[in-house]
Amino acid sequence: MENKIEVLDLNAGFGSTHVLKNISINIPKNRVTAIIGPSGCGKSTFVRCLNRIHELVPSAWVNGRVLLDGKNIYDSDVDPVDIRRRVGMVFQKPNPFPAMSIYDNIAYGPKIHGMKAKLDEVVEDSLRKAALWDEVKHRLKDGPLSLSGGQQQRLCIARALAVEPEVILFDEPCSALDPVATAKIEDLILELKENYTIVIVTHNMQQAARIADFTAFFLMGELIEYGETAQIFENPRDKRTEDYITGRFG
Amino acid sequence: MNMLSRKAMDRLFTFFCIASTALAIIPLGSMLYTIFVKGFSVISIDFLTKLPTPAREAGGGFGNAIQGSFIVVGIASIIGIPLGIGAGMYLAEFPNSRLSRIVSFTADVLTGVPSIITGIFAYLLIVLRFGGFSALAGGVALATMMIPFIVRTTEEAMKLVPAELREASLALGAPRWKTSLAVVLSTARFGIITGVLLTIARIAGETAPLLFTAFNNRFWFDGVMNPVATLPVMIYTYAISPFEDWHAQAWGGALVLVAMILVLNIGIKLAAGRRW
Amino acid sequence: MKLRVPSFSILNGKNWKFTPDTLFQIFLGVLSIISVIVLAALLLRELIKGSWPALSTFGLEFLFSTAWNPVTGEFGALPFIYGTIVSSMLALLIGVPLSLGIAVYLTEIAPSRVRAILSPVVELLAAIPSVIIGLWGIFVLAPFVREHLAPPLMNYLGFLPLFKGPAYGYSVLTAGLVLAIMIIPIISSVSREAILAVPSLQKEGSLALGATRFETIISVVLPYAKGAIFGAVMLGLGRAIGETMAVTMVIGNNPQIFTSLLHPGYTMAAVIANEFTEATDDVYLAALIEIGLVLFAISMVVNIIARVITWKYLKLEEGLS
Numbered sequence: 139m140e141n142k143i144e145v146l147d148l149n150a151g152f153g154s155t156h157v158l159k160n161i162s163i164n165i166p167k168n169r170v171t172a173i174i175g176p177s178g179c180g181k182s183t184f185v186r187c188l189n190r191i192h193e194l195v196p197s198a199w200v201n202g203r204v205l206l207d208g209k210n211i212y213d214s215d216v217d218p219v220d221i222r223r224r225v226g227m228v229f230q231k232p233n234p235f236p237a238m239s240i241y242d243n244i245a246y247g248p249k250i251h252g253m254k255a256k257l258d259e260v261v262e263d264s265l266r267k268a269a270l271w272d273e274v275k276h277r278l279k280d281g282p283l284s285l286s287g288g289q290q291q292r293l294c295i296a297r298a299l300a301v302e303p304e305v306i307l308f309d310e311p312c313s314a315l316d317p318v319a320t321a322k323i324e325d326l327i328l329e330l331k332e333n334y335t336i337v338i339v340t341h342n343m344q345q346a347a348r349i350a351d352f353t354a355f356f357l358m359g360e361l362i363e364y365g366e367t368a369q370i371f372e373n374p375r376d377k378r379t380e381d382y383i384t385g386r387f388g
Numbered sequence: 389m390n391m392l393s394r395k396a397m398d399r400l401f402t403f404f405c406i407a408s409t410a411l412a413i414i415p416l417g418s419m420l421y422t423i424f425v426k427g428f429s430v431i432s433i434d435f436l437t438k439l440p441t442p443a444r445e446a447g448g449g450f451g452n453a454i455q456g457s458f459i460v461v462g463i464a465s466i467i468g469i470p471l472g473i474g475a476g477m478y479l480a481e482f483p484n485s486r487l488s489r490i491v492s493f494t495a496d497v498l499t500g501v502p503s504i505i506t507g508i509f510a511y512l513l514i515v516l517r518f519g520g521f522s523a524l525a526g527g528v529a530l531a532t533m534m535i536p537f538i539v540r541t542t543e544e545a546m547k548l549v550p551a552e553l554r555e556a557s558l559a560l561g562a563p564r565w566k567t568s569l570a571v572v573l574s575t576a577r578f579g580i581i582t583g584v585l586l587t588i589a590r591i592a593g594e595t596a597p598l599l600f601t602a603f604n605n606r607f608w609f610d611g612v613m614n615p616v617a618t619l620p621v622m623i624y625t626y627a628i629s630p631f632e633d634w635h636a637q638a639w640g641g642a643l644v645l646v647a648m649i650l651v652l653n654i655g656i657k658l659a660a661g662r663r664w
Numbered sequence: 665m666k667l668r669v670p671s672f673s674i675l676n677g678k679n680w681k682f683t684p685d686t687l688f689q690i691f692l693g694v695l696s697i698i699s700v701i702v703l704a705a706l707l708l709r710e711l712i713k714g715s716w717p718a719l720s721t722f723g724l725e726f727l728f729s730t731a732w733n734p735v736t737g738e739f740g741a742l743p744f745i746y747g748t749i750v751s752s753m754l755a756l757l758i759g760v761p762l763s764l765g766i767a768v769y770l771t772e773i774a775p776s777r778v779r780a781i782l783s784p785v786v787e788l789l790a791a792i793p794s795v796i797i798g799l800w801g802i803f804v805l806a807p808f809v810r811e812h813l814a815p816p817l818m819n820y821l822g823f824l825p826l827f828k829g830p831a832y833g834y835s836v837l838t839a840g841l842v843l844a845i846m847i848i849p850i851i852s853s854v855s856r857e858a859i860l861a862v863p864s865l866q867k868e869g870s871l872a873l874g875a876t877r878f879e880t881i882i883s884v885v886l887p888y889a890k891g892a893i894f895g896a897v898m899l900g901l902g903r904a905i906g907e908t909m910a911v912t913m914v915i916g917n918n919p920q921i922f923t924s925l926l927h928p929g930y931t932m933a934a935v936i937a938n939e940f941t942e943a944t945d946d947v948y949l950a951a952l953i954e955i956g957l958v959l960f961a962i963s964m965v966v967n968i969i970a971r972v973i974t975w976k977y978l979k980l981e982e983g984l985s
Binding site for chain 1: 394
């Protein structure tokens with residue numbers, strides 16, 4: 139089983155705040171890796187370093203190497219725009235573009251990247267992969283805000299899929315959704331892992347236990363432990379992991 | 389659309405945005421530079437204190453225009469400030485009545501009245517009625533411009549006062565009117581004063597409302613019912629005249645006017661910065 | 665911002681007495697009526713009354729006639745309406761792209777220290793009185809247009825009737841430039857607020873798909889803010905329509921309709937400013953006042969549209985969040 143992403147000695151922060159400390163971790167290909175940990179432990183910052191979104195904030199800084207298929211994404215000859223196409227992201231709150239129709243939201247990515255041929259097919263394909271096609275196929279010209287929260291999030295997933303990424307990062311994708319919508323998205327993630335590498339940040343341990351193959355536990359900017367989910371939850375090696383899992387803090 | 393052309397578009401766009409900013413600042417720089425260079429040599433004690441002389445005669449000044457500006461703005465303020473603050477208070481204290489909504493909308497719309505129209509208004513109302521140009525007419529024209537702005541700024545300043553303060557006063561048994569005056573008005577007084585001063589700075593430079601109300605005068609102020617010289621009107625008259633020495637004096641007047649307005653604006657911003 | 669003011673009006677309902685509170689409300693209410701409603705009504709009444717001699721003499725034809733002859737008593741407003749529209753449109757054409765460029769630069773591109781210096785500088789432009797901008801226009805801009813801007817326009821684009829020579833310094837083009845300079849502060853500052861109000865989640869969503877900053881701003885940020893930006897443009901238009909001094913000092917004040925932008929023109933505000941005190945007879949004066957009425961009506965319409973659009977846009981914003 140090969141690694142899609144290898145993170146080596148990653149340090150990151152904002153100004154004088156050192157958020158991530160010497161993170162080294164492997165993200166296996168075509169598997170779901172969950173990042174868990176209490177609020178403020180750096181989980182979000184971590185995934186945002188994987189698609190170079192972190193550096194968009196004016197005071198942000200990054201050190202270390204993140205290898206995508208063996209090539210450091212922070213090399214000077216690498217274009218962040220290209221990385222962001224290959225590593226997609228779904229955010230905590232659904233963020234469809236309100237000034238565009240459902241169709242145009244999905245078509246936006248492919249159009250920019252010059253994948254103009256057969257847009258209709260790409261849109262339908264992405265919506266099917268996101269398990270949203272049947273619900274919206276008759277109203278592709280409508281605005282996205284007419285959809286429910288869960289549907290909007292699946293729209294954002296379809297939008298991310300449309301640019302044909304290799305990795306999809308999910309940053310607490312279900313925290314704004316109800317249990318039914320959450321279940322739908324979890325099912326979707328399990329389907330997607332066949333073709334994509336998934337990293338999911340979650341504060342919900344049960345969610346990690348349900349869908350993740352591998353789990354990493356972060357605490358105060360450090361990677362405490364990571365391994366197969368079953369092992370992390372049933373047999374944690376580090377006491378701090380055990381404390382977090384059993385709910386003693388966080 | 390390959391990567392190279394997308395990058396090129398991005399760079400071109402960034403360049404356009406920077407260029408736009410530069411293009412807007414260049415005229416400003418040119419204006420300030422010209423005003424200082426051409427106006428500075430004209431400024432003297434004489435210029436600030438003497439009456440204007442006929443063209444090509446040296447030694448004249450804009451003394452009466454500076455005096456007149458203060459007087460006309462003063463008249464406008466006496467009329468406009470109480471009316472504006474009163475209406476603004478009403479809008480802030482009783483925002484849910486139908487009158488409030490009508491007044492609010494009308495005031496908003498009135499802020500967009502072209503300045504020359506206020507001149508026509510004051511002409512018809514005052515100049516025709518009393519048979520001549522007058523400082524009073526000029527003051528009324530400027531007051532017509534002031535009132536909508538002061539209504540708005542007063543309303544906003546009072547609405548910034550936290551509801552908790554108002555409720556605390558009412559809970560202590562203070563009547564509405566006392567709460568309004570003693571608590572809300574005094575807490576908001578700084579914002580209200582700032583709004584008034586900014587409006588004054590704005591109307592002090594207006595010319596159009598004065599062209600046929602206060603008109604112009606080669607002599608000192610001579611009573612509220614007579615025409616009076618003002619700085620903006622003098623600048624205009626001298627600028628479009630065919631005399632070169634009058635052109636130079638126009639730049640001098642411009643320097644004085646800009647200096648007064650800038651000082652007022654910077655003073656307000658500094659004071660506001662310190663208070664908040 | 666919601667205002668938690670006791671919403672009972674003391675004057676609601678039938679049982680109220682002359683308490684200090686009710687007197688307070690009545691007093692302030694009367695003040696508001698006088699300062700705003702009576703003012704607006706008086707303004708309208710005087711304008712209509714003053715223009716009546718012309719209104720009754722010329723009727724609707726006034727708006728379409730190009731005659732302007734104080735001697736024979738023929739008056740028509742078309743040249744001035746034309747000049748106002750053309751100069752304002754030119755101002756928007758030049759001013760809106762520049763304003764948006766400035767707004768984007770100051771919100772998205774400029775480093776914070778540069779922004780802190782440049783934004784008050786752009787605002788400074790708004791504080792300069794119209795007559796001083798006109799003064800600069802006469803002695804700096806008009807010669808510049810005549811010597812450096814008009815000749816290349818004539819040479820390269822002279823086949824278009826828009827740029828036919830000869831070139832005058834005092835022209836519709838100069839007036840358009842001056843107006844553009846004057847409306848840039850208001851359009852750019854309102855647009856800046858509109859862009860700042862776009863949630864960063866929207867921008868990140870676009871960038872996470874691999875879009876460039878340019879693509880994000882054009883396809884996501886500006887469309888999101890388009891309501892407020894349109895309101896800003898309308899406010900700028902309102903300002904341009906009503907501008908008097910700077911325009912009359914550089915436009916040449918010629919009551920003829922020329923197709924070339926390099927030729928002089930006249931606007932409604934300018935003709936009133938210039939000829940009001942020269943108007944010797946009643947019809948002449950009334951014609952000028954009627955032009956004032958038309959100007960008033962047009963700028964009120966533009967203003968109302970601006971407010972309605974902005975109000976609708978704010979409602980939409982609230983619905984989204």
